[in-house]
Amino acid sequence: MNDKPTGIANGLTNYGDRDFSLYLRRSFAQSMGYSRAMLAKPVVGIAYTPSGFNNCHRHFPEMLEAVKRGVLTAGALPIEFPTISLGEVFLNPTSLKFRNLMSIDTEEMVRAQPMDAVVLMGGCDKTVPAQLMGAVSAGKPSIMLVAGPMMTGRHRGERLGACTDCRRFWAQYRAGKVEDSEIVEVEGKLATTAGTCAVMGTASTMACIAEALGMILPGTAAIPAVHADRLRAAEATGVAAVKLIGSRLTPERIVNQKSVENALRVLLAIGGSTNAIIHLTAIAGRAGIPLTLQRLNELSDTTPVLVNLKPAGNGYMEDFFAAGGMGALLRELKDLLHLDCMTVTGETLGERLSHEGTGWVDRTIIAERNKPLEATGGLVALFGNLAPQGAILKRSAADANLFEHEGRAVVFSSLEDLAARIDDPGLDVDAKDILVLQNAGPHSTSAMPEAGYLPIPKKLATKGVKDMVRVSDARMSGTAFGTIVLHVTPDSASGGPLRLVRTGDRIRISVKQRRIDLVVDDAELKRRSAESKPAAQAPARGYARLYAQEILGADQGCDFAFLKPR
Numbered sequence: 001m002n003d004k005p006t007g008i009a010n011g012l013t014n015y016g017d018r019d020f021s022l023y024l025r026r027s028f029a030q031s032m033g034y035s036r037a038m039l040a041k042p043v044v045g046i047a048y049t050p051s052g053f054n055n056c057h058r059h060f061p062e063m064l065e066a067v068k069r070g071v072l073t074a075g076a077l078p079i080e081f082p083t084i085s086l087g088e089v090f091l092n093p094t095s096l097k098f099r100n101l102m103s104i105d106t107e108e109m110v111r112a113q114p115m116d117a118v119v120l121m122g123g124c125d126k127t128v129p130a131q132l133m134g135a136v137s138a139g140k141p142s143i144m145l146v147a148g149p150m151m152t153g154r155h156r157g158e159r160l161g162a163c164t165d166c167r168r169f170w171a172q173y174r175a176g177k178v179e180d181s182e183i184v185e186v187e188g189k190l191a192t193t194a195g196t197c198a199v200m201g202t203a204s205t206m207a208c209i210a211e212a213l214g215m216i217l218p219g220t221a222a223i224p225a226v227h228a229d230r231l232r233a234a235e236a237t238g239v240a241a242v243k244l245i246g247s248r249l250t251p252e253r254i255v256n257q258k259s260v261e262n263a264l265r266v267l268l269a270i271g272g273s274t275n276a277i278i279h280l281t282a283i284a285g286r287a288g289i290p291l292t293l294q295r296l297n298e299l300s301d302t303t304p305v306l307v308n309l310k311p312a313g314n315g316y317m318e319d320f321f322a323a324g325g326m327g328a329l330l331r332e333l334k335d336l337l338h339l340d341c342m343t344v345t346g347e348t349l350g351e352r353l354s355h356e357g358t359g360w361v362d363r364t365i366i367a368e369r370n371k372p373l374e375a376t377g378g379l380v381a382l383f384g385n386l387a388p389q390g391a392i393l394k395r396s397a398a399d400a401n402l403f404e405h406e407g408r409a410v411v412f413s414s415l416e417d418l419a420a421r422i423d424d425p426g427l428d429v430d431a432k433d434i435l436v437l438q439n440a441g442p443h444s445t446s447a448m449p450e451a452g453y454l455p456i457p458k459k460l461a462t463k464g465v466k467d468m469v470r471v472s473d474a475r476m477s478g479t480a481f482g483t484i485v486l487h488v489t490p491d492s493a494s495g496g497p498l499r500l501v502r503t504g505d506r507i508r509i510s511v512k513q514r515r516i517d518l519v520v521d522d523a524e525l526k527r528r529s530a531e532s533k534p535a536a537q538a539p540a541r542g543y544a545r546l547y548a549q550e551i552l553g554a555d556q557g558c559d560f561a562f563l564k565p566r
């Protein structure tokens, strides 16, 4: 007989008398109206993340009801609990800074409170990786339920979806092609329903990755937030959570070397967000699995881009769902995937695909393997003297004419410097130059914001220049596009060579050779290095201090050193 306590008898508060602790807990739980019979059931915790500062989760109350319905039907007691929520556009300096805080919150609350399994309700960009990181570290049976994407809106006859179209209209506005009155009109039409950004941005990429890892129910990554299927998925997730109780299928077992490679394949095939490399590295890192950029390049060479969604292509997430969604994509990739990976349903990926059959697929959105949109993956890592530990280029969203390019560096030493000078009519810049942003990496005070999508200088934008090579240690929104080299590692603030670049230097990029080099001789770089100032002092207190002391580079997923498994 298994004497391990379950339900609310799990993990008692320590008063030095276990029976008293349970008696007190039951008493206080009954004060919330639960009967003794309900309190005898196993408990499914629900990590619940609605927030007035998170538009993407505004439908969570309705989803919560559906999850609870599923849990109750399957014979357990659902109890929701709050954790930090990260609304992408409401956080300063950037949501990534707080992803690890949310992961700590999730891990500790899952571990400390009495639950036998947990449903993780997330969606907006950093919430899904934060919850998966926390769940892997907590090691309790867990299943994820994502918010689902927003529906598109309409503007003067064309479809609009956050946030590729946000950027497209803003670029046109900066170039003087859209009037003040129209940009105000567009602002009200970009995000009109609940749910996460409508394109294959970071949130949707992470939802697809969660499905590829086996951490959400099959076929649920792309269901629109407002679709009835989203509520049916929520109910089914509640049922599945109850089935996980007592199971050995815990997240640190589901997330393994093979499932991480499946997730990488999917990331490459969907032309997904560059941010996902950082997040997947961090999630895998919590399970003790290294994810190297060299391996990313190997998989990128043998994984075609099959999904035609913005920002790299044309469609929106609602089209991906209608086209056949993740099931259709996984079937196309079948021979490249590790089919023996277990999923939260208790089935392997191969079993899932074998009984899903072959449904109708819209080939304008999900291409066949033998007619891919691109023969090789959407992301590629570059190495060289400018990025000894790697940098990322989203080639599926870049201008191929700039893949083999040498240009003069025009350097901005910080975000403030960029804001002050980028639109200066006197800025010495032309379209063949390479814009460089320093001090925007994970070790900087700005904590690696999505600022790598440097705007085209106004004097060039008004002349019709739409793309230039841009290089930084920052990140880029998953909804952005352009020939943009990101995550240069080590970053400037931790002493990386990016800090040594000066305006006028030559930078050479070769996607073919996977290289990015600063064409300056070593002696000069040594001289500049000796001259460069020491990094800023760590903040005096609080989370900012913990962040400054513990943050790791992009190559290690920007996790905190002390959160890695021992």
Ligand code: FES
Binding pocket: 056, 087, 088, 089, 123, 124, 125, 195, 196, 197, 201, 203
């Ligand atoms: Fe939440 Fe884009 S703002 S996913």
